Amino acid sequence: MASTVEAPAPTGTGAGTGTEIRAAAPPAKRRRAAALAAVAFRRTIAITVFFAVWELAPRAQLVDPVFLPPVSEVLPALLDLAESGRLWSDTEASLVRALSGFGLAIVLAVPLGLLIGWYRPVADLLNPLLELFRNTAAIALLPVFILVLGIGETSKIAIVLYACTWPILLNTISAVRTVDATLVKSARSLGLPAVRVFQKVVLPAAVPSVFTGVRLAGGISVLVMIVAEMVGAKEGLGFLIGSAQQNFAITDMYAGILAISALGLAFNYVLVLLERRFTRWRTDTS
Numbered sequence: 001m002a003s004t005v006e007a008p009a010p011t012g013t014g015a016g017t018g019t020e021i022r023a024a025a026p027p028a029k030r031r032r033a034a035a036l037a038a039v040a041f042r043r044t045i046a047i048t049v050f051f052a053v054w055e056l057a058p059r060a061q062l063v064d065p066v067f068l069p070p071v072s073e074v075l076p077a078l079l080d081l082a083e084s085g086r087l088w089s090d091t092e093a094s095l096v097r098a099l100s101g102f103g104l105a106i107v108l109a110v111p112l113g114l115l116i117g118w119y120r121p122v123a124d125l126l127n128p129l130l131e132l133f134r135n136t137a138a139i140a141l142l143p144v145f146i147l148v149l150g151i152g153e154t155s156k157i158a159i160v161l162y163a164c165t166w167p168i169l170l171n172t173i174s175a176v177r178t179v180d181a182t183l184v185k186s187a188r189s190l191g192l193p194a195v196r197v198f199q200k201v202v203l204p205a206a207v208p209s210v211f212t213g214v215r216l217a218g219g220i221s222v223l224v225m226i227v228a229e230m231v232g233a234k235e236g237l238g239f240l241i242g243s244a245q246q247n248f249a250i251t252d253m254y255a256g257i258l259a260i261s262a263l264g265l266a267f268n269y270v271l272v273l274l275e276r277r278f279t280r281w282r283t284d285t286s
Contacts, residue, residue, distance in 0.1 A: 101160025113172025171213025
């Protein structure tokens with residue numbers, strides 16, 4: 001008579017583990033979502049409060065709504081400018097000028113700052129001239145740039161170049177001079193020539209401070225470009241704001257200001273991403 005062997009009943013360990021994993025997954029996702037929501041809230045609460053005050057202050061007659069209309073009236077004007085195409089053409093013109101001067105400043109100021117910071121004879125030669133011009137505001141020299149270079153694109157790019165050069169140059173010089181002397185001495189004790197010490201020790205250590213100057217220059221480029229466009233231009237966000245103010249198109253004026261703010265934020269965000277890309281070795285990079 002054949003005997004039958006019953007298979008052992010499956011234990012609940014495997015099924016229970018899978019169930020527990022599936023049960024644990026949603027709470028983990030909820031915690032991550034809650035953490036992301038908290039971060040988003042902290043980063044946007046100040047802007048939200050600002051726009052709320054902007055909306056409520058004119059409606060409560062705390063300020064004259066003729067000169068400071070509520071943000072709910074400015075946003076439609078911004079959309080109208082975008083739909084007409086004027087906002088995009090003016091933004092393009094301003095962006096080309098700002099990026100041209102900003103890019104030229106990086107090309108000029110970073111190598112010059114590295115040279116001045118590393119070689120003392122070059123610093124002794126150029127420091128008096130640098131001290132003379134670093135204390136001269138770029139806006140004060142705008143009439144000179146216009147007289148010498150004309151009212152066209154060259155003067156606007158040149159004034160942006162001049163304004164952006166100083167924060168990049170000074171931060172680069174400071175970055176090179178404040179490199180840990182122990183690191184430099186250790187590299188030299190290993191027999192590395194001066195060029196290799198500069199390449200392997202000084203330059204990597206200087207990158208974070210150089211990017212600080214670059215980010216400062218990014219904000220300055222937008223500011224100076226707007227002022228230059230207000231003085232003499234036929235297009236650009238500065239021209240948009242100036243012409244709207246002269247024609248008493250107040251909502252268009254504030255729409256242009258919002259566009260400039262958005263442009264500056266985007267510019268800074270790109271620079272932050274580039275800084276993170278080139279300083280991955282830093283453990284404290286946020």
